[in-house]
Amino acid sequence: MIWSPHRVETRNWQPSRRQGSRADRTLDHIDVSIPPMISRTQCDLSGSVALAHEEAIIAVVRLESGFGKHLAPLSDFLLRSESVASSKIEHIDAGWRAFGKAFAGGKSNAEAQSQLAAVHALAAMVDAASVGPITGDNITTAHRLLMAPDFYTARNSGTVRDVQNWIGGSDYTPIDALYVPPPPEIVPELMADLLAFANRTDVPILVQAAIAHAQFESIHPFTDGNGRIGRALISAILRRRGLTERVTVPLASVMLANTDRYFDRLTAYRAGDADEFVEYVAHAATVSSYAAQDSAQALAELPEYWRAIARPRANSADAAIIDALLDTPILNADTASRITGTTDASTYRALARLTEAGLLEVLTASKRNQIWAATAVLAELDALSLTIGKRSLPQQSVQPKDGSLR
Template identity: 35%
Template sequence: MVGWEAHPWHRESDHGASRRQQLAARGPYEAAVPAAIAGAGVVVPNGLLAEAEDAVQEITRFDAEITAFAERRAATDGDDNTSELAPLASVLLRTESASSSEIEGVTAGARALALAAIDAKAGPNAQLVTANVAAMQRAVELADDISVEAILAAHRALHGSQAYAAPGQLRDLQVWIGSNALSPHTASFVPPHPSRVAAALDDLMVFVQRVDLPVLVQVALAHAQFETIHPFNDGNGRTGRTLVHAMLRHSGVTRTLTVPVSAGLLTDTTGYFRALTDYREGYIETIIRQFVNASFRAISNGRELVDDLERVYGAWSEQLTSRRGSAARRLLPHLLSQPAVTVAHVEAVTGVALSAAQRAIEQLEAAGIVTRTNENRRNRVWIAPDVIEALDAFAERVGRRG
């Protein structure tokens, strides 16, 4: 349970507010004081513990299934299986990042995300989700050394040059939660005063390194504590969910994938935010159950996505008449994770000459695998509609709309 402490409030009156609102924003306000959890005892009912362990086993099994998928494709095509594994890992990373962003109200469809990834015309939401992909990847890369510095690096990747968010820097201002609150006085939750943030994060990092707790229980509690600390001006939710995946990778539960846990949370955002409130009131079971249920939902949905992509890939292999080892055939795995391409992009990812890249796209277009999105010869983009359809179906199953 968080404690509370009073702090003076010094800010000029907002003349765009009513007198009642201005009156409510005067005087001291109360900010949370997070409990120290580094060495805290954690008591969870046996039934919930068993469910959490079942969820971890299912995540590990799903991770292994993707490797098996890669091996099947390699056996069929006679290629190194890493060429197949990377695209599927990338697809799941992007779907997780999109779902994590959607929890914060940032929505972008599969087509927009694919275009943003090759710097084609895309809206601001797609660009934000693309930045979230980079942040998630950064967190996973640093999973061997989960630290405050690693979290700052993920936040920096998320917000880039957005000065208002102070990328990669702990906040030095008071923030609060509640979009209609003009001051912390009427907010739904007021995170700790900035003077407490650094010490609270250090305490959390000690908790993260513990090895005496069930993995998913530890992950759920660490995430809830991070959201309670709210260490950044902006991007706390998305950065906090990158910590989830860094911990899963660090513990060995996942080895190749970013399981779309946020997609599971997205199906019940009301329950997710209520669980964070319960955590701050001293009830930890709700957030643990949210993560258990989200994990099972994520795996079920992720398996369906992988099955869809496997069917797409199998159909492509039959449709394409190009010889094995050709640029067109080598491009097929890449299209699973990046279903929007240009000639220059194909040239870069396959390493072939410009003429060969053009010929590869022509062969893919003739086979009905890609279709052009515009007639502008200078900036022509091709889309793999079967992949877009599979990704949009995934989004529909978790309630996202783009």
């Protein structure tokens, strides 16, 4: 593809407060990066990029058709996996036990609340994209959900920035920054152009998703949360174009496996090499889709494994909980009682037996307001991320023993 590089402009700089080093305090001009307008750009593929795009489409379709339509719990599982991995790229990692407590409404730390907020933000983006075009309101709503757990960031959430931001360098000024996004006064125009591109129907799907993500990160429209919202935009475009109907492709795990490579590809995009970033995202979609098929198979086999271990009586509370664990891997006593339809005492005994058998783990230290988790389901979140990381060889296809593309 022929793609325009970002241009660099020098702008005056007036710090709001005199802080930092002498260089910070005396800085009077900065170089900002101005992304090109992309809404009408041609996106013709050829060579290795076209092949990578085709392989990715096949991989996503196989995941969707093979498991998305037949294993309902996979939808929530993959959405959580993508959100958690996207948060980890931003160095937010609570661990699945803390995340489980937050998910069930228990007391949890700030990182767990932030990861849960990322799940809500991604779900909002994907759900909105399934019923209509992607709008600025969709993006700002998702941003408000993402920032909600933090009182200070929540106050400025849901609106595009009106200040200059930057990546890396000093805490006080853009001096020595790795990247300085466009000035705030042109962000609304750039976002309108990006949304026009994201809603086109004449662009190859993964090209559209990759370019929209790279452009969003270049615009950096918010003061915080740009990475997670930008990665959610990829999933939203796949849903809007109909490539996915239920599953969320967990490609953030590829980015997490080698963040340097991910950021290098974004830098190449800003230099005008859109092909390289498209090929990178296509490869990520291929690797993560096939790894997700393995996780789907592992999840599908769990109920039979659980029944073999616990040996529940037919129509018992134990059996009812086991049958619901894939759909509800994290539960409190109220949720368990609704599942069993029995007395609280009977439900607690069932939970105790399943915990003793190793199917469940108690996530809370207190005897009050306990939360249980199906350890095998939550552990599979980590297993999927690790599998994707091992398979994330740069621009290579992994061939399984049966010869099909993996």
